[in-house]
Amino acid sequence: MSAAAPRRIRLTPWAGLAALAAVPFIDALLPGGLRLEDPMSEVFIYAILALGLNVLTGFTGLLNLGVAAFAAIGAYAFAIATCEIYPFQLGFWPALGVTVAAGAIAGFALGAPTLRVRGDYLAIVTLGFGEIVKDVLVNLDTITKGTQGINPLPPPSFLGTPLEARGQYWLLLAFVTVTFVGVRALERSRVGRAWISIREDELASRAMGIRPDHAKMLAFATCAALAALAGALMVSRLSSSGEPGNYDFQVSILALCIIIVGGIGSVRGTLVGAIVMVGMNSIVLVKLSELVGSPDAPGAALDEAQGLAKVGVFLRTWAQNVLVNPTNWKFLLFGLALVLMMVFRPQGILPPRPLHEAPPEGGEEGA
Amino acid sequence: MQRAVAAAEQLAILALARADGLPAFAADGALSSWEVFGQQLVTGLSNGMIIALIAIGYTMVYGIVELINFAHGDLCMLGAFFALTAVGALGMSEWGGAGGAVGLVSLLVATAFFCGALNWSINRLAYRPLRKASKLSLLVSAIGASFILVNLGLFWGGMPMDVFAGGNSSAAPKAFPALVEPEPAAHLGDVIVSRPDVLVLLVTVPLMGALTWLVRFTKLGKAMRAVAQNPTAAALMGIDVERVIGATFFIGGSLGGFATVVYSIYNQTVSFQMGYRMGMDAFIAAVLGGIGNLPGAVLGGLLIGVVRAMSDQYIETRWTNAVVFGILILILVFRPSGLLGAKLREKV
Amino acid sequence: MICTMSRSMFRTTASILSAIAAASLLLAAAPAAQDGAKTLKIVSSLPRTGSANSQTTSIVNGIKMAIEERGGMVDGYAIAYDDMDDASPQKGNWDPQVESANAKKAINDPAVVGYIGTYNSGAAKVSMPMLNKAGLVMVSPGNTHTGLTKPGTGEPNEPAVYRPTGKITYFRVVPADDIQGAVACEFCRGDLGAKKVFLLHDRELYGKGIADVFRKSAQASGMEVVGFEGIDPKASNYRSLVTKIRAAAPDVVFYGGTTQTNAAQVLKDLRSGSCKVPFVTPDGTFEKAYIEAAGKDAMSPESGPVYITFGGLPSEQLTGLGAEFVKKYQAKHGEIPEAYAVYGYEAGRVLLDAIDRAETKDRAAIIAAVAATKDFQGALGTWSFDANGDTTNRMMSVNTVKDGEFAFVKAAGGGAGKAN
Incomplete structure (x- = not known):
């Protein structure tokens, strides 16, 4: 038993990676209506965004309600750096570099002045930052084109060749894998342990020689850089920056839900959370709402109830007007799923291992 | 034939527009810059008081369970639908005089009860099972609750009633009848204080007084403060913590109910999406004043209302949100626990 | 004790989740089975979740009526229709990722011959180049942004960026x-x-x-x-x-x-x-x-x-086909159609008409047929598609509100289109 366990742990990630890499081929075997490639690409982008958020909110314990703002900064930095209507016209990779740098700078810019702000006060500062960024992007329309969006943007390329759908998928997979490995390495590194110790007890970690301000700034910058990367990858895939409204509060909320549903502070959990939340959005919810709002079922049942005269007619009209429309159920199902997941599994699907199971060198947390 | 009549009517409408519509301002006279300022102040304070009323309910709950309650605004939204249904079913917009006043008071109380009961139930179903879990799980549960409430509002707006436009488009905003006519109650120069402005004042100030009294001087208030400070110690002293939390949710929700009726009469619009802005404003106001601090929430609400009005006037409407959030961030940078909030205790 | 509880709870959650995943796979696979040889498919991609729902419901009603009117058959082919949502619930508004996914889904389904959408011009900017490359015709019932079709009205690179193949595959029935x-x-x-x-x-x-x-x-x-x-x-x-x-x-x-x-x-x-x-x-x-x-x-x-x-005449001013549409719509839905229903109906009809006229029912032939639309007898008047893919209908009306109903004031604009 004890001999088998470590081997399985080593094998699982490789098997998972291989399965994900095979998705485009699996798609070819599946019936026409179902394509996993697209929802999975979306999962990867949200996973990168959420991995970034996990550094700040999961590891360091700083609640960020404005992570979409960093994605917006990344998206627009990428768009302005590459689009043919601007003078820069960088290639895909140099532009990604610019994007990540812009994100990190934005992270510092927000993190530095707000180091004193704590807890839920910090949460609203980040929320406000998100709203300000969105408004600035809309209002400075001479630069950002306002709600028009910037297009066309170059697709992801590799060694100078623009990638087609499959190539893009694998590139995204590669980005997620690198981010995942990188964030895990960070978690176990000196700075990662500093983040976690700040989350657990800032005063004690200061006493142990950690400089919370430095560590927090670094967390902000890492979070922002990853979020910016996610934003850039998204717009590059869509070939359009979309409008600033695409990076609003709701996106931040989705990213937050991903890391909490996955298991706050857990890197593997974040991936699972992204699959669950985005999968729920783009597959389960669509199918489920079609089922719930099936046009025939309630109508037929209510026809019989028509005998009840006024009440029956009232209900029937109501049902016909609203309830039979499947899309009218999406908010409800989404919300219900969130509440149920939290009530039945408040710690998330794959919570991080408790600290005492971590490698013994995590000395700061002891005592 | 019919078309000819219609065409004649249209010409008449056009003529009316020319004769009647255009000189409207000539009679009014241009506003002097002081009058503009005064009018904006009145608008800002009225809006601010409504925000404050939502925010105190918000901040009360926060003070006890430390929950950023994303569902609070949407709770108010459902309250508005409840009020609109009542108004429509009873034909209240036709009531005048004393009947109207009694009706208005009953509407306020009924909506407050509805919102209070709803908030209590949400706590029971979505938050109470998570009492031992992390704050963030609670937050996600609140987000989920908010989505559910939004969807219920969407369903509600599709009810085949006249006030909901016969239910033909559930997503469209609904008109809330002007139970208090938007007519001037007082003129201060050219600055108009309208009757809805007065209504806001008449509802908000007594409620704030009553709440202060409740928290300061009643047994329940004492228990609430004790639970907020230290739930374990409160439980050890024989306080039924869950009951106190339930009561707080009820009271916080019912304040939202009062606020939403005033809001609906003031703005004359109800929409299933209005909860987002209501909740957001309340959240900002509560944080600005210092979370959990009742006078702080009032101060925060008034400040937001006035800043919004002034920014609309003297900057540009499109920058107003950014200005509000910019001021919020600045204040928090210099006063990290809000205007009136107690300094966060560093652990010792 | 507590420990075992939570473990079993985890198992339950896991099994529920996997059941949902399995069920969704099955559900997703189901509709694909009925792809008959003689079925052509039209899809629409509109924001169905959130605040634009009532407008898009009108549009979808209009499209469905256009299909029903032909008994669901065009030139011996059965017409299937899929009403796709380009909004996501957490946004409550159009979502570029969803719009992009919808476009891909349509492109990958060989039965799809026409794409009705989008409602938001921003969404069109995402799907237009994709559909253009794939050679799938797109008819919009709602986009009014000028840069989508008209050179020299928007950015210097508009509208060329939306037409990577250089061909015109996007058309709109609403005046810009x-x-x-x-x-x-x-x-x-x-x-x-x-x-x-x-x-x-x-x-x-x-x-x-x-x-x-x-x-x-x-x-x-x-x-x-x-x-x-x-x-x-x-x-x-x-x-x-x-x-x-x-x-x-x-x-x-x-x-x-x-x-x-x-x-x-x-x-x-x-x-x-x-x-x-x-x-x-x-x-x-x-x-x-x-x-x-x-x-x-x-x-x-x-x-x-x-x-x-x-952009067009209000329902009660319509004559001929337009008036008929109004009557039929009223009989079916019990109310006068909204402006958006007419746009949806017009988009559906012009597309079906083109499918009917196309010699072969492949995507390229249908694009050519849509582009060749001339003096189309529509609910909005008689109009054609111009070289940019815009409607030549420039008939506008000014309306007011009287006794809680819209009342026609005057026609304006004029131009090539005329009320028949």
Whole structure:
């Protein structure tokens, strides 16, 4: 038993990676209506965004309600750096570099002045930052084109060749894998342990020689850089920056839900959370709402109830007007799923291992 | 034939527009810059008081369970639908005089009860099972609750009633009848204080007084403060913590109910999406004043209302949100626990 | 004890999740089975979740009627229809990722021969180049952004960027903003005799675009623009803005926006702020919901006149085919069709008509057939698609509100299209 366990742990990630890499081929075997490639690409982008958020909110314990703002900064930095209507016209990779740098700078810019702000006060500062960024992007329309969006943007390329759908998928997979490995390495590194110790007890970690301000700034910058990367990858895939409204509060909320549903502070959990939340959005919810709002079922049942005269007619009209429309159920199902997941599994699907199971060198947390 | 009549009517409408519509301002006279300022102040304070009323309910709950309650605004939204249904079913917009006043008071109380009961139930179903879990799980549960409430509002707006436009488009905003006519109650120069402005004042100030009294001087208030400070110690002293939390949710929700009726009469619009802005404003106001601090929430609400009005006037409407959030961030940078909030205790 | 509980709970959760995943796989796979050889598929991609739901429901009703009218068959082929949602629940509005996924889904399904969409011009910018590359025809019932089709009206690279193959595969049945904004301006200046206008917009692509055109035409025709403000469409009221408007003393207020972006609220606050000047809005408010949302008081003539411009004639002014459509729609849905229903119906009909005319039923032939649409007898009049893919219908109407109903005031614009 004890001999088998470590081997399985080593094998699982490789098997998972291989399965994900095979998705485009699996798609070819599946019936026409179902394509996993697209929802999975979306999962990867949200996973990168959420991995970034996990550094700040999961590891360091700083609640960020404005992570979409960093994605917006990344998206627009990428768009302005590459689009043919601007003078820069960088290639895909140099532009990604610019994007990540812009994100990190934005992270510092927000993190530095707000180091004193704590807890839920910090949460609203980040929320406000998100709203300000969105408004600035809309209002400075001479630069950002306002709600028009910037297009066309170059697709992801590799060694100078623009990638087609499959190539893009694998590139995204590669980005997620690198981010995942990188964030895990960070978690176990000196700075990662500093983040976690700040989350657990800032005063004690200061006493142990950690400089919370430095560590927090670094967390902000890492979070922002990853979020910016996610934003850039998204717009590059869509070939359009979309409008600033695409990076609003709701996106931040989705990213937050991903890391909490996955298991706050857990890197593997974040991936699972992204699959669950985005999968729920783009597959389960669509199918489920079609089922719930099936046009025939309630109508037929209510026809019989028509005998009840006024009440029956009232209900029937109501049902016909609203309830039979499947899309009218999406908010409800989404919300219900969130509440149920939290009530039945408040710690998330794959919570991080408790600290005492971590490698013994995590000395700061002891005592 | 019919078309000819219609065409004649249209010409008449056009003529009316020319004769009647255009000189409207000539009679009014241009506003002097002081009058503009005064009018904006009145608008800002009225809006601010409504925000404050939502925010105190918000901040009360926060003070006890430390929950950023994303569902609070949407709770108010459902309250508005409840009020609109009542108004429509009873034909209240036709009531005048004393009947109207009694009706208005009953509407306020009924909506407050509805919102209070709803908030209590949400706590029971979505938050109470998570009492031992992390704050963030609670937050996600609140987000989920908010989505559910939004969807219920969407369903509600599709009810085949006249006030909901016969239910033909559930997503469209609904008109809330002007139970208090938007007519001037007082003129201060050219600055108009309208009757809805007065209504806001008449509802908000007594409620704030009553709440202060409740928290300061009643047994329940004492228990609430004790639970907020230290739930374990409160439980050890024989306080039924869950009951106190339930009561707080009820009271916080019912304040939202009062606020939403005033809001609906003031703005004359109800929409299933209005909860987002209501909740957001309340959240900002509560944080600005210092979370959990009742006078702080009032101060925060008034400040937001006035800043919004002034920014609309003297900057540009499109920058107003950014200005509000910019001021919020600045204040928090210099006063990290809000205007009136107690300094966060560093652990010792 | 507690430990085992939570473990079993985890197992339950895991099994529930996997059951949901399995069920969704099955559900997703099910519809694909019925791909018959002689079935052609039309899809629409519109924001069905959230605030635009009522408009898009009208559009979908219109499309469905166009299909039903032909008994679900065109030239011996059965027509299947898939109503796709390009909004996501957590956004409550169109989502570029969803729109992109919808376009891909349509492209990958060989049975799909026509794509009706989008509602938002921003969404069109995402799917247009994709569909163009794939050679799938796109007919929009709602996009009015000029840059999508007309060279020289938007960015220098527009509309070429949306046509990577150089071919025209995108068509729209609604007149673009440039026509409507100019008509609204001309109405305010000429018919209302306004000399000073206060322009508002909702900062969205549609609203701002039309307000920009209005501003340009106003400046060209010597009307003074005393204010140009982008408002926050989510604000609870606009009283402070109304004070600002009062201080600027315009003769007319124009709001480039829609019912969703709070046009009714702007009107209400204007009226309760005792500002009685004419209030003019574009076709984004030409729906009953606008009247309902504004309420009786704000819409009564004593409060001040209200005008709405619309690209086409209102239902009761339609004759011929248009009138028939209105009758049929009324019989089926029990109400007069909204403006958007007509757009949806027109988009559906023109597409089916092209499928009918196409020799072979492949995508390329259908694009050619749509592009060749000439003197089409539609519900909006008789019109053609021009070289850019725009409708030649320039017939606009100005409407007001009387006794809680829209009332036709005058036709404007004219041009190639005429009411038959």
